[in-house]
Amino acid sequence: xxxxxxxxxxxxxxxxxxxxxxxxxxxxxxxxxxxxxxxxxxxxxxxxxxxxxxxxxxxxxxxxxxxxxxxxxxxxxxxxxxxxxxxxxxxxxxxxxxxxxxxxxxxxxxxxxxxxxxxxxxxxxxxxxxxxxxxxxxxxxxxxxxxxxxxxxxxxxxxxxxxxxxxxxxxxxxxxxxxxxxxxxxxxxxxxxxxxxxxxxxxxxxxxxxxxxxxxxxxxxxxxxxxxxxxxxxxxxxxxxxxxxxxxxxxxxxxxxxxxxxxxxxxxxxxxxxxxxxxxxxxxxxxxxxxxxxxxxxxxxxxxxxxxxxxxxxxxxxxxxxxxxxxxxxxxxxxxxxxxxxxxxxxxxxxxxxxxxxxxxxxxxxxxxxxxxxxxxxxxxxxxxxxxxxxxxxxxxxxxxxxxxxxxxxxxxxxxxxxxxxxxxxxxxxxxxxxxxxxxxxxxxxxxxxxxxxxxxxxxxxxxxxxxxxxxxxxxxxxxxxxxxxxxxxxxxx
Amino acid sequence: xxxxxxxxxxxxxxxxxxxxxxxxxxxxxxxxxxxxxxxxxxxxxxxxxxxxxxxxxxxxxxxxxxxxxxxxxxxxxxxxxxxxxxxxxxxxxxxxxxxxxxxxxxxxxxxxxxxxxxxxxxxxxxxxxxxxxxxxxxxxxxxxxxxxxxxxxxxxxxxxxxxxxxxxxxxxxxxxxxxxxxxxxxxxxxxxxxxxxxxxxxxxxxxxxxxxxxxxxxxxxxxxxxxxxxxxxxxxxxxxxxxxxxxxxxxxxxxxxxxxxxxxxxxxxxxxxxxxxxxxxxxxxxxxxxxxxxxxxxxxxxxxxxxxxxxxxxxxxxxxxxxxxxxxxxxxxxxxxxxxx
Numbered sequence: 001x002x003x004x005x006x007x008x009x010x011x012x013x014x015x016x017x018x019x020x021x022x023x024x025x026x027x028x029x030x031x032x033x034x035x036x037x038x039x040x041x042x043x044x045x046x047x048x049x050x051x052x053x054x055x056x057x058x059x060x061x062x063x064x065x066x067x068x069x070x071x072x073x074x075x076x077x078x079x080x081x082x083x084x085x086x087x088x089x090x091x092x093x094x095x096x097x098x099x100x101x102x103x104x105x106x107x108x109x110x111x112x113x114x115x116x117x118x119x120x121x122x123x124x125x126x127x128x129x130x131x132x133x134x135x136x137x138x139x140x141x142x143x144x145x146x147x148x149x150x151x152x153x154x155x156x157x158x159x160x161x162x163x164x165x166x167x168x169x170x171x172x173x174x175x176x177x178x179x180x181x182x183x184x185x186x187x188x189x190x191x192x193x194x195x196x197x198x199x200x201x202x203x204x205x206x207x208x209x210x211x212x213x214x215x216x217x218x219x220x221x222x223x224x225x226x227x228x229x230x231x232x233x234x235x236x237x238x239x240x241x242x243x244x245x246x247x248x249x250x251x252x253x254x255x256x257x258x259x260x261x262x263x264x265x266x267x268x269x270x271x272x273x274x275x276x277x278x279x280x281x282x283x284x285x286x287x288x289x290x291x292x293x294x295x296x297x298x299x300x301x302x303x304x305x306x307x308x309x310x311x312x313x314x315x316x317x318x319x320x321x322x323x324x325x326x327x328x329x330x331x332x333x334x335x336x337x338x339x340x341x342x343x344x345x346x347x348x349x350x351x352x353x354x355x356x357x358x359x360x361x362x363x364x365x366x367x368x369x370x371x372x373x374x375x376x377x378x379x380x381x382x383x384x385x386x387x388x389x390x391x392x393x394x395x396x397x398x399x400x401x402x403x404x405x406x407x408x409x410x411x412x413x414x415x416x417x418x419x420x421x422x423x424x425x426x427x428x429x430x431x432x433x434x435x436x437x438x439x440x441x442x443x444x445x446x447x448x449x450x451x452x453x454x455x456x457x458x459x460x461x462x463x464x465x466x467x468x469x470x471x472x473x474x475x476x477x478x479x480x481x482x483x484x485x486x487x488x489x490x491x492x493x494x
Numbered sequence: 495x496x497x498x499x500x501x502x503x504x505x506x507x508x509x510x511x512x513x514x515x516x517x518x519x520x521x522x523x524x525x526x527x528x529x530x531x532x533x534x535x536x537x538x539x540x541x542x543x544x545x546x547x548x549x550x551x552x553x554x555x556x557x558x559x560x561x562x563x564x565x566x567x568x569x570x571x572x573x574x575x576x577x578x579x580x581x582x583x584x585x586x587x588x589x590x591x592x593x594x595x596x597x598x599x600x601x602x603x604x605x606x607x608x609x610x611x612x613x614x615x616x617x618x619x620x621x622x623x624x625x626x627x628x629x630x631x632x633x634x635x636x637x638x639x640x641x642x643x644x645x646x647x648x649x650x651x652x653x654x655x656x657x658x659x660x661x662x663x664x665x666x667x668x669x670x671x672x673x674x675x676x677x678x679x680x681x682x683x684x685x686x687x688x689x690x691x692x693x694x695x696x697x698x699x700x701x702x703x704x705x706x707x708x709x710x711x712x713x714x715x716x717x718x719x720x721x722x723x724x725x726x727x728x729x730x731x732x733x734x735x736x737x738x739x740x741x742x743x744x745x746x747x748x749x750x751x752x753x754x755x756x757x758x759x760x761x762x763x764x765x766x767x768x769x770x771x772x773x774x775x776x777x778x779x780x781x782x783x784x785x786x787x788x789x790x791x792x793x794x795x796x797x798x799x800x801x802x803x804x805x806x807x808x809x810x811x812x813x814x815x816x817x818x819x820x821x822x823x824x825x826x827x828x829x830x831x832x833x834x835x
Binding site: 189190191192193194195197198217458461462463465466467469470473474 | 503506507509510512513515516517518519520521522523524527809
């Protein structure tokens with residue numbers, strides 16, 4: 001297993017790595033070589049197989065990039081591109097989906113009367129394969145499209161692929177933004193230390209204090225949902241909705257923070273997604289790097305919205321189904337993607353219909369005067385936020401459940417609104433944790449939303465800054481040493 | 495262009511100094527807080543339930559217990575050992591118990607999270623009585639309901655029957671050394687879980703590693719091992735391995751242990767474990783406690799019990815500090831009766 005952000009040994013290695021890295025700040029090539037060594041050490045910690053696989057992928061894609069950058073005729077280049085995409089995808093499919101497909105194909109064959117045992121392989125789990133495969137496909141396509149030039153130095157390309165802060169759970173960087181970050185000369189004086197500290201502390205706070213606290217208390221529910229009543233079940237689904245955000249955003253924040261310490265900027269992956277007032281806005285702010293990848297390399301090549309409404313709906317469903325499947329080899333993930341696809345189609349249909357009939361609420365509100373305009377606008381936004389949040393919560397039930405049957409049980413339970421609903425809470429602590437986690441998550445998001453920027457602390461005077469840091473560190477220490485135990489980052493499993 | 499770069503670099507430098515000052519301030523704020531916590535801890539004012547017996551490492555507990563009982567100021571006191579699962583860990587306060595008897599007793603909480611009564615029985619017979627020669631044993635036993643058992647976990651259980659864990663499940667502990675039991679109890683904490691791989695602690699002996707190699711193929715929450723410490727990554731919720739099919743075996747073993755205590759003239763008290771969870775969902779319908787010998791047995795499991803009140807629990811299964819105070823008082827009263835008879 002690669003070293004994890006929350007391992008103490010990781011922090012020590014990071015510290016030593018930073019000292020060595022910045023000691024060679026005058027030599028960009030040496031600096032990147034040190035960075036690559038650090039990446040491979042952290043990623044390959046405990047498993048040589050991970051290194052062998054990523055190294056093979058690096059060699060293959062380095063040369064495919066070089067070939068795609070040569071002045072061949074378009075047809076030949078296209079063939080190279082298709083081949084490279086196929087090989088990268090087959091790599092991903094083999095390591096991630098082989099057993100899933102084998103089991104399901106056998107299941108289907110058995111339905112038709114052929115009694116065959118599934119062919120199951122004991123395949124190791126390649127951490128981060130979903131993330132780096134998408135990134136390397138984007139690289140090959142961008143080189144083919146001549147958006148970027150292929151990376152000349154092998155070391156730089158290897159860092160591009162194996163850069164440790166983003167390797168396990170992204171963000172899936174745009175090659176055109178990320179390559180210059182690797183190739184540029186990094187100066188310690190330009191290193192955004194303040195931003196890094198803020199991101200890292202916020203990240204650890206979200207992970208240790210919120211995500212792990214929730215995980216500790218709700219894990220058993222998903223094993224045996226029938227032992228809980230309707231109110232508890234609904235509370236737990238809301239808790240999971242916050243947990244996954246706190247967990248994933250924590251990873252992205254820590255990754256960005258650590259990366260800043262190396263003088264490399266990573267893209268923002270979350271932009272207050274739960275404050276979205278519609279499902280479309282949600283996908284523009286949630287896991288931004290994946291959404292943008294799907295848009296640029298799948299949705300637009302499929303035709304996007306240029307080929308009529310039926311084709312558009314099909315494209316949306318294809319993109320979201322594949323997005324679901326990307327998360328993991330399981331029917332629940334596929335259904336999760338499909339559900340989101342349907343939500344988006346419904347939203348677009350509704351939006352277009354209202355526009356057509358001149359009933360777009362925003363336009364209607366804009367015609368109002370004074371306080372009415374403000375009031376209706378706030379109500380409209382709140383309603384939009386509330387409905388969107390319910391949709392997200394519903395879809396995440398399917399996402400979290402181990403199988404579809406469990407998902408149905410949970411949905412039935414959570415939305416049964418039986419006689420005990422809201423009257424009887426068997427697990428009072430769930431409510432406290434809900435209030436606690438929602439308070440912090442929405443407080444941070446609302447401040448960021450109001451200030452229209454993510455770095456909400458660095459601009460403060462040093463005294464309030466210090467008090468906030470003291471609070472964050474205090475909470476992290478308390479929760480690290482408490483009964484709440486560390487659970488691995490959710491997205492590291494994808 | 496140059497001036498904008500200069501301004502950016504100036505801004506970064508300014509923010510850096512500001513952050514450094516803020517971090518220094520954070521440390522200045524945190525040091526006295528840490529100091530206050532340490533003072534509270536040293537004066538045992540922070541001995542909340544988790545500290546009463548949270549160490550699950552049996553060798554550690556043994557050493558700790560030896561240290562406590564061997565202190566000269568305790569030599570004339572009645573040596574009491576409380577044993578049980580996580581309920582005992584959080585629900586029985588030895589300091590409070592000793593206070594009840596005006597410090598004429600010295601009590602050690604040997605509760606080990608996640609242990610089944612079978613393992614506790616083994617510990618009493620093979621470890622506590624021979625090593626510590628206690629004057630009294632208070633044994634808190636759990637009702638054997640099986641609420642997290644489904645087909646998946648049963649399949650998991652069946653697949654490990656040949657491993658030390660399997661022997662533990664079957665109650666076949668007699669040929670197991672203390673070290674093996676200790677390690678097996680660690681394994682049990684893995685709480686088999688579908689999507690996570692199990693980690694085998696590195697310091698296990700090569701023989702044991704070979705024996706439990708099968709675990710590597712299984713998914714569980716497992717353990718983390720870092721810098722010489724093993725931390726189980728999951729709460730020990732799955733202490734329910736005392737399945738109904740083993741009731742008779744468990745009952746026999748229970749009686750054997752009680753007989754040993756009687757033979758050695760050790761004061762013994764068996765106390766049931768009340769749980770709010772059981773009050774809501776199971777209504778204490780199991781017959782197990784009714785089948786046990788009623789002598790020296792204190793049954794708190796009924797729906798009219800004070801303990802069917804969620805204010806006394808922090809998670810419906812484990813008592814909070816108030817619940818523990820009440821429970822310890824009731825146990826102390828009953829214990830007093832036992833001693834007088």
